[in-house]
Amino acid sequence: MTQVHPAPAPPTPRREHTQVSRKSWSKRFFGRPEVGSLMGAVAIFVMFYAIADPFRTPGAQSTVLYASSTIGIVTVGVCLLMIGGEFDLSAGVGVTTSALAASMFAFQLSLNVWVGVVFALLVSLGIGLFNGFVLTRTKLPSFLVTLATFLMLQGLNLAMTKLVTGNVATNSISDMDGFDSAKAIFASSVQIGSVSVKITVFWWLLFVAVATWVLLRTKVGNWIFAVGGKADSARAVGVPVNRTKIGLFMTVGFTAWFAGMHKLFAFNTVQSGEGVGQELIFIAAAVVGGCLLTGGYGSAIGAAIGAFIFGMTGQGIVFANWNPDWYMFFVGITLLVATLLNLWVRNRAARR
Amino acid sequence: MKTRNRLLGPLALVMAGLLALAGCSSSGGKQAEEDAAGAGAGTADTPRLKVAMITHAVPGDTFWDILRKGAQAAAAKDNIELVYSANPDAGKQANLVQNAIDQNVDGIAVTLAKPDALTDVVRKAQDAGIPVVGFNSGLNEWKEAGLLGYFGQDETVAGEAFGRRLNEEGAKHVLCVIQEQGHVALEARCAGVKKAFQGKAEILYVNGADMPSVQSTIQAKLQQDAGIDYIATLGAPFALAAVQSASDAGSAAKIATFDTNKDLVQAIKDGDVQFAVDQQPYLQGYLAVDAIWLYQHNGNYMGGREEPVLTGPAFITKDNIDQIAEFAANGTR
Numbered sequence: 001m002t003q004v005h006p007a008p009a010p011p012t013p014r015r016e017h018t019q020v021s022r023k024s025w026s027k028r029f030f031g032r033p034e035v036g037s038l039m040g041a042v043a044i045f046v047m048f049y050a051i052a053d054p055f056r057t058p059g060a061q062s063t064v065l066y067a068s069s070t071i072g073i074v075t076v077g078v079c080l081l082m083i084g085g086e087f088d089l090s091a092g093v094g095v096t097t098s099a100l101a102a103s104m105f106a107f108q109l110s111l112n113v114w115v116g117v118v119f120a121l122l123v124s125l126g127i128g129l130f131n132g133f134v135l136t137r138t139k140l141p142s143f144l145v146t147l148a149t150f151l152m153l154q155g156l157n158l159a160m161t162k163l164v165t166g167n168v169a170t171n172s173i174s175d176m177d178g179f180d181s182a183k184a185i186f187a188s189s190v191q192i193g194s195v196s197v198k199i200t201v202f203w204w205l206l207f208v209a210v211a212t213w214v215l216l217r218t219k220v221g222n223w224i225f226a227v228g229g230k231a232d233s234a235r236a237v238g239v240p241v242n243r244t245k246i247g248l249f250m251t252v253g254f255t256a257w258f259a260g261m262h263k264l265f266a267f268n269t270v271q272s273g274e275g276v277g278q279e280l281i282f283i284a285a286a287v288v289g290g291c292l293l294t295g296g297y298g299s300a301i302g303a304a305i306g307a308f309i310f311g312m313t314g315q316g317i318v319f320a321n322w323n324p325d326w327y328m329f330f331v332g333i334t335l336l337v338a339t340l341l342n343l344w345v346r347n348r349a350a351r352r
Numbered sequence: 353m354k355t356r357n358r359l360l361g362p363l364a365l366v367m368a369g370l371l372a373l374a375g376c377s378s379s380g381g382k383q384a385e386e387d388a389a390g391a392g393a394g395t396a397d398t399p400r401l402k403v404a405m406i407t408h409a410v411p412g413d414t415f416w417d418i419l420r421k422g423a424q425a426a427a428a429k430d431n432i433e434l435v436y437s438a439n440p441d442a443g444k445q446a447n448l449v450q451n452a453i454d455q456n457v458d459g460i461a462v463t464l465a466k467p468d469a470l471t472d473v474v475r476k477a478q479d480a481g482i483p484v485v486g487f488n489s490g491l492n493e494w495k496e497a498g499l500l501g502y503f504g505q506d507e508t509v510a511g512e513a514f515g516r517r518l519n520e521e522g523a524k525h526v527l528c529v530i531q532e533q534g535h536v537a538l539e540a541r542c543a544g545v546k547k548a549f550q551g552k553a554e555i556l557y558v559n560g561a562d563m564p565s566v567q568s569t570i571q572a573k574l575q576q577d578a579g580i581d582y583i584a585t586l587g588a589p590f591a592l593a594a595v596q597s598a599s600d601a602g603s604a605a606k607i608a609t610f611d612t613n614k615d616l617v618q619a620i621k622d623g624d625v626q627f628a629v630d631q632q633p634y635l636q637g638y639l640a641v642d643a644i645w646l647y648q649h650n651g652n653y654m655g656g657r658e659e660p661v662l663t664g665p666a667f668i669t670k671d672n673i674d675q676i677a678e679f680a681a682n683g684t685r
Contacts, residue, residue, distance in 0.1 A: 054577075060575050063568050063600075063601075067564070067565060070562075070564040070568075071565075107381050108381075109381075110381030111381070154411075157412065161412070167614075167683045168412045168413065168414055168417040169613065169614075171614075177379060262564070263563060266563075266564065266567070267567075267589075267596075269589075269592075269615055271412055271563075271589055272411075272412040273412020273561075274562065277559075277561050277562075278561065278562055315569065315572040318556070319575070321577070325533075327533070327557045328533065328557075
């Protein structure tokens with residue numbers, strides 16, 4: 001169990017439909033977007049494994065995977081969107097919005113919590129639809145559109161919660177109908193041998209697998225790469241650029257919804273001020289995982305590795321018992337090293 | 353518009369279906385809580401005053417919400433129009449004080465979280481003849497700044513009381529969880545705990561904006577050091593996350609916290625959290641506003657202009673929880 005490596009699958013060295021010429025196996029392997037970050041992840045893993053005794057226990061790995069999964073689930077959506085050439089600053093507070101919506105809708109109307117869960121899904125998809133619609137209609141940069149959404153949601157989260165509940169945190173819904181079944185889906189643990197693993201880890205791996213399949217094996221996947229690479233050329237050959245982009249924003253909405261539901265059912269109540277700053281973690285995880293900020297390049301597996309690097313670093317520093325005053329500094333430097341290693345591997349691959 | 357229409361149809365259908373099928377919850381929810389009622393009282397017949405309350409609150413924090421409710425209660429009683437504003441950035445908070453001076457208010461209640469950034473503008477208010485009181489933060493600076501009075505808790509004293517309590521409980525190794533690195537009051541609390549606690553005390557920083565990461569970081573620390581037998585958190589939501597961390601890590605560590613909220617009161621009742629130190633934010637907000645009324649109408653100084661009025665530390669344990677639970681349900685404790 002100690003050797004468990006969370007990279008969901010070995011990077012597939014084959015990608016027929018975009019591969020133009022026959023290249024050597026090693027060149028194709030090192031040309032994959034996720035390889036650089038995989039090296040970074042392995043390096044960080046080995047480092048913590050060597051210096052932190054508690055890091056070697058299966059229980060610790062389970063904690064690391066849990067921390068990674070709560071970042072990684074949203075990162076899947078954010079990564080797809082970035083491959084599609086846009087990014088979303090509203091994803092972090094969007095998670096909180098979703099959790100608030102579910103909790104308040106169910107509580108205030110005294111409904112089964114599952115009704116709140118579905119309501120929150122509609123809200124989250126609606127936010128994605130709004131982002132995508134405004135973006136494709138106005139042709140404004142996504143930075144601006146989603147920054148506006150980010151700020152609006154931040155205000156809405158607080159104002160709506162205060163308006164509806166009279167407080168700034170939602171009421172506990174743990175005694176309401178449907179809570180137990182919803183908790184089982186979104187926030188339970190699975191016992192594997194002696195270790196209990198949070199269910200978000202499995203959902204995360206599933207989402208990564210689905211996203212990878214969509215990207216590499218479907219028409220929609222081709223559209224996403226095309227839209228992010230050169231939108232005008234893509235449109236010229238008949239790719240529905242606007243619909244693809246709107247769909248990608250709604251995918252981010254979906255992942256934010258899922259993370260929000262986890263938050264709600266893991267902690268029963270939600271504070272309306274949470275989530276600010278998380279959007280950068282998601283974007284950073286995707287970038288560390290090899291998604292280009294400029295679009296057209298990246299992989300869901302890479303994004304998963306990026307999230308794993310973030311989760312592992314955050315927890316590893318605690319396991320290693322480093323001076324906590326330096327915590328954020330250590331997180332920053334580990335990420336820098338991981339990204340540089342990523343860059344180095346990619347450059348080597350290009351020169352080969 | 354094509355896209356929108358195509359999506360709106362199914363959306364409306366799903367919504368309609370939802371409402372039709374909506375199963376009502378037989379337990380909990382708003383209906384179960386409908387009986388909550390606020391505390392009402394008469395209103396003073398003194399002329400209407402305008403008072404500005406300016407804090408360094410982060411938006412959406414339960415603690416500040418309770419404090420604001422106390423201020424509103426006092427304002428309602430004293431026939432005062434309360435203008436509440438807040439900004440965690442010291443420079444912007446100073447701007448808000450200037451804003452209040454421009455409005456020519458009858459009194460200002462301000463938190464001196466970063467005193468250096470605020471003393472100039474406070475002096476300006478005093479020069480303009482506006483009485484200023486301090487609350488919550490600025491225990492060491494309020495007198496020098498010439499404020500009428502101060503209402504709050506000495507964070508170091510509170511931390512020390514917390515530490516002594518841990519000694520009584522027989523704790524050996526305590527973990528002090530700070531949710532915002534570099535926050536002066538929070539660091540002072542943990543420093544106070546460290547000072548009075550006889551066992552080993554350690555600090556852990558967590559990202560307070562993200563609960564799952566708070567939970568997993570505490571969990572990681574408990575796995576790293578199995579000797580930890582007490583966790584001290586500095587805010588109610590973090591105590592509740594720590595309860596989960598301990599159970600997920602299979603640790604027997606007990607939890608105690610600074611500050612309270614509704615769910616925390618329940619957790620103390622259930623025995624998940626051992627005790628809480630309450631600095632009584634409602635009282636801080638209430639007294640700060642009331643002090644201005646007393647000064648304007650009777651020339652009184654609370655604390656005699658010499659001593660701060662301490663609102664904490666008040667301990668909440670299983671012994672007195674029932675009484676407090678009632679008020680906490682209204683969001684005022």
